Amino acid sequence: MSERVNVRVLLLVGAEAEIVADVPMEERDTPVRYPADEIGAAAGVPVRELPGKRLSASVGPDDRLSGWRLA
Secondary structure, eight states: EEEEEEEEEEEEEEEEEEEEEESSSOOOOEEEEEEEEHHHHHTTTOOOOOTTTTEEEEEOTTSSSSEEEEE
16 A cells, blocks of 8 residues: 655646645755646646645655545
């Protein structure tokens, strides 16, 4: 069973969504980017509405996130 983490979509950069851990600003790491269409389709959210959304995601063995869901 994979671990789930809470994340937040900061903004869209072209076709990618910038993702950070959903923790206070001073505890955040550098944002990472994932395909916005992949996140939107998995979470059932139109891509244009992703910025600001709080999601949960599964952490894979390579620390890549997948299995996006609205939190």
